[in-house]
Every structure is written in C-alpha cells, then in structure tokens.
Amino acid sequence: MADEEQGLAEGQRRHWQETYAAHPGMYGERPSAPALHAAGVFRAAGARDVLELGAGHGRDALYFAREGFAVRAADFSPTGLGQLRTAADAQGVAARVTTLVHDMREPLPLPDDSVDAVFAHMLLCMVLSTEEIHAAVSEIRRVLRPGGSLVYTVRHTGDAHYGAGTAHGDDIYEHGGFAVHFFDRALVDDLAGEWTLDEVHAFEEGDLPRRLWRVTQRLPR
Structure with missing residues (x-):
C-alpha cells in the first residue's frame, strides 16, 4: 500500500474509533433493511452461521443472532466490537456471537x-x-462453503456525495470526515x-438520502 493510501486508511480507522466512542450505539438497535433481506436469503439457503464484515457496534450481527444464526462479527474498530x-x-445472545478485530485489507x-x-x-x-475490493471478495469466496451466499451493500455513483468533498482517486471521495469508494455497475459485475x-437492488437510506445497491450473489455448489 502506498504511503498516501496507508495514511488515509489509518486516519479512517482513528475516525471510526473516535466516532464509536463519542456516539455509542450510533446506528440504534433496529436491524438495517439489508439485514432483514439477508436473513431471509440465508435461511432459505439453509445457512446456519453468518460472517458479518464491518459489523460496527452490532445492530445487524445481534439481529442475526436473535434469529438463531451463529455469528462471527468482524470490524477494524475494537471500540465498536466492545459495544x-x-x-x-x-x-442474551452472547453464546451465539464471536467478535474479530480485522481489517479487510488483510486476509481473513x-x-x-x-x-x-x-x-x-x-x-x-x-x-x-x-x-x-477484489482481494476482499476473493477472501470471502475462499471462506464460504460451496453454495454459500453473500449479501453486500455499497454506495454508488448516483449518490449525492459522489464527486463531492476531497477526491482521493479511484472513485474515493471524503466528505464530513468519512471516505467512501463509490461503485459503478461495472465494478459490481466484475x-x-x-x-x-x-x-442488484437499488435503495435509499438515511437523511441525505444515501443511494445504495444491495447485491445478492452465491457460489456454485
């Protein structure tokens, strides 16, 4: 990783640590709409265990656990995982949840x-x-069992913040202290x-609103 990229990554790690510390449970306790969708997909596929990447303080990981899944919750913020x-x-779901401090730039x-x-x-x-991103999805493919499902969401290039704020190249823009890599459809397909x-389902979330895609894909058996 280049020095500039390393500095940006470390700055984002600090920013998220400080944000979680200043705003415990900042996203509330209700699961996200994508998590509700994912639970149905996983259940229909016969999944018993779920790995959540970027779990934060856990609103979705805890929902999966309440739904009966065994959950591994990974995030690069120890503060969020502590919450x-x-x-x-x-x-009362601690027996079904394990946490893992992990940066997705590294192998799982x-x-x-x-x-x-x-x-x-x-x-x-x-x-x-x-x-x-390609390396991360390759790692996800590696750890998934045959027939396994991946549900992920990303902000896309139709979002109001795309092209705004500080440009870092590679469709990454920083706005309000948070850096985002905005996806185009070609990247999703790749x-x-x-x-x-x-x-590939388009939806909106939050007050801006953020514009996202919810992507559902699976491995062959």
Missing part, C-alpha cells in the same frame, strides 16, 4: 469453506482501492464474475 459484546450479553483469519453466509453493509465501499448474481 457489540456488551449488547450481546444484555440481549478463517479456514477455507468455513462459513455458510457473509453479510457486509457498506463495508466494501469504505476506503478500499479497487484492487483491495466482482460477481465467478458467482451467480441473483439481484
């Missing part, structure tokens, strides 16, 4: 073919280069090259 563990204890510390399903809400559109792409 997740506290909430898991309070909700999991064996091949070891999880049934993966969920990532806005993780892949964080400050990752196109090369790093990432699905060795998968079955079931759906």
